[in-house]
Amino acid sequence: MNDTAHQQYLVKLLRDVPDFPQPGIIFKDITPLLANPRAVQIVVSEIVRHFKDLRIDAVAAVEARGFILGAMIAQGLNVPFVPIRKAGKLPFHKLTEEYALEYGRAAIEMHTDALPKGARVLIHDDVLATGGTATAAGNLVNRLGAVVAGYSFVINLSFLAGEKNLRSSFLIDPHYLVKV
Ligand code: AMP
Numbered sequence: 001m002n003d004t005a006h007q008q009y010l011v012k013l014l015r016d017v018p019d020f021p022q023p024g025i026i027f028k029d030i031t032p033l034l035a036n037p038r039a040v041q042i043v044v045s046e047i048v049r050h051f052k053d054l055r056i057d058a059v060a061a062v063e064a065r066g067f068i069l070g071a072m073i074a075q076g077l078n079v080p081f082v083p084i085r086k087a088g089k090l091p092f093h094k095l096t097e098e099y100a101l102e103y104g105r106a107a108i109e110m111h112t113d114a115l116p117k118g119a120r121v122l123i124h125d126d127v128l129a130t131g132g133t134a135t136a137a138g139n140l141v142n143r144l145g146a147v148v149a150g151y152s153f154v155i156n157l158s159f160l161a162g163e164k165n166l167r168s169s170f171l172i173d174p175h176y177l178v179k180v
Pocket residue numbers: 025026027028029062065100101102125126127128129130131132133134157162
């Protein structure tokens with residue numbers, strides 16, 4: 001399949017849920033995609049293929065939906081998986097970043113021993129919306145002395161400024177499979 005065929009195939013497996021989790025938000029639900037092993041394989045292998053020559057040392061992914069494919073991408077790249085969790089969930093010493101969401105505010109955390117200094121990190125999540133979560137994740141990586149080497153998403157909500165924000169904050173063009 002070429003890129004357009006991939007995109008058309010994947011778009012059919014993403015469900016729009018209007019007014020979730022609050023009025024006015026159209027939630028992009030990836031559970032139909034996760035229910036399709038062939039689609040999951042296409043998504044993971046496409047992301048692994050894109051990043052395999054970019055000297056990635058670790059994949060950091062954001063709770064909760066980012067964990068699902070993020071762990072598979074880390075396996076595919078044969079590098080460690082680093083969980084970034086909502087505040088209060090990680091058990092060991094950690095750093096915290098607060099940020100604004102498309103809906104509300106949040107804080108995410110990473111263990112202080114998660115990454116060696118200078119490690120080149122790929123950050124993964126399912127959806128890029130405003131880029132607030134991805135920026136906070138990148139800040140955690142940088143605060144540990146590691147480097148954000150790439151961003152990967154399944155879906156880019158291009159009517160929001162996430163892509164532009166990551167370009168200006170991290171000088172990185174995020175990789176994504178579907179743009180809506
Ligand atoms: P943001 O920080 O605004 O880029 O939002 C990204 C985070 O919120 C990701 O973890 C997404 O899973 C989630 N998210 C934001 N907006 C949506 C949406 N419309 N549909 C699904 N997930 C969303």
